Amino acid sequence: MAGIPIRSPxxxxxxxxxxxxxxxxxxxxxxxxxxxxxxxxxxVEQxxxxxxxxxxxxxxxxxxxALSIAPQKDVKSDDAVTAPDIDAVIDAARERREP
Amino acid sequence: MAGIPIRSPxxxxxxxxxxxxxxxxxxxxxxxxxxxxxxxxxxVEQxxxxxxxxxxxxxxxxxxxALSIAPQKDVKSDDAVTAPDIDAVIDAARERREP
DNA sequence: TTTGAGTGTAAGCGATGGCATACAATTCAG
DNA sequence: CTGAATTGTATGCCATCGCTTACACTCAAA
Incomplete structure (x- = not known):
């Protein structure tokens, strides 16, 4: 019910x-x-x-x-989460941008 | 966790x-x-x-x-939900705008 | 302290948003 | 079908966004 994702204008x-x-x-x-x-x-409606x-x-x-956050992936908030994971995540997100 | 409301820039x-x-x-x-x-x-961060x-x-x-909807109040999707309720809701929202 | 990365701020410019106004197109009550 | 209400589109103006470039501030490492 509350799971409708908001991605675009x-x-x-x-x-x-x-x-x-x-x-x-x-x-x-x-x-x-x-x-x-x-x-x-x-x-705006358009x-x-x-x-x-x-x-x-x-x-x-x-x-x-009311808008809220639906966390997709969480980050080990422990120590340094550097490059490798992130790039994969971000690439995926970019692709999703304009298919 | 997913309950953080997004209200302002x-x-x-x-x-x-x-x-x-x-x-x-x-x-x-x-x-x-x-x-x-x-x-x-x-x-934007500011x-x-x-x-x-x-x-x-x-x-x-x-x-x-991912943004999603956290419905506050629902509407009797049945018949006309006209002025009274709405105005109260909206006035409250307006006040919240710039205190 | 010095150095450097990361961040905050400023000025100017081209592009675009939001506005009022006006008018088509659509929808709906009668 | 007729007419009114609602919605979609067009035009032009002014304000503001987002960009580049440039420079100050903070803070942690050397």
């Missing part, structure tokens, strides 16, 4: 849209509550990649959506 | 910084892996509110951090 957009509709708000109403323009809500992080977080807060 | 910044250090990377190394400037990483959403998500992905 489009994910955020879909999330916002779904929640907005679930609350019975239209774009204009949400916009005024968040303090942005209706156009901005519209574009996955605008360059959207302002702070405004997005405010929008989520307004919709009572 | 500063939260994102702290998250990125902690994870970067846990992975033994410096700002420059992370920047080049993400494909942004070192300066940008620096500012909580830059206007940061580019897409770049932030790419940074999180590079660090293998």
């Amino acid at each position: 489009a994910d955020i957009g879909a999330l916002i849209r779904d929640r907005r509709k679930a609350l019975g708000l239209d774009q204009a109403a949400l916009a005024s509550k968040v303090g942005v323009s209706r156009l901005w809500i519209n574009q 996955g605008k990649p360059g959207a302002n992080l702070g405004l997005v977080l405010r929008t989520l807060a307004t919709l009572d959506i | 500063a939260d994102i910044g702290a998250l990125i910084r902690d994870r970067r250090k846990a992975l033994g990377l410096d700002q420059a190394a992370l920047a080049s892996k993400v494909g942004v400037s070192r300066l940008w990483i620096n500012q 909580g830059k509110p206007g940061a580019n959403l897409g770049l932030v998500l790419r940074t999180l992905a590079t660090l293998d951090i």
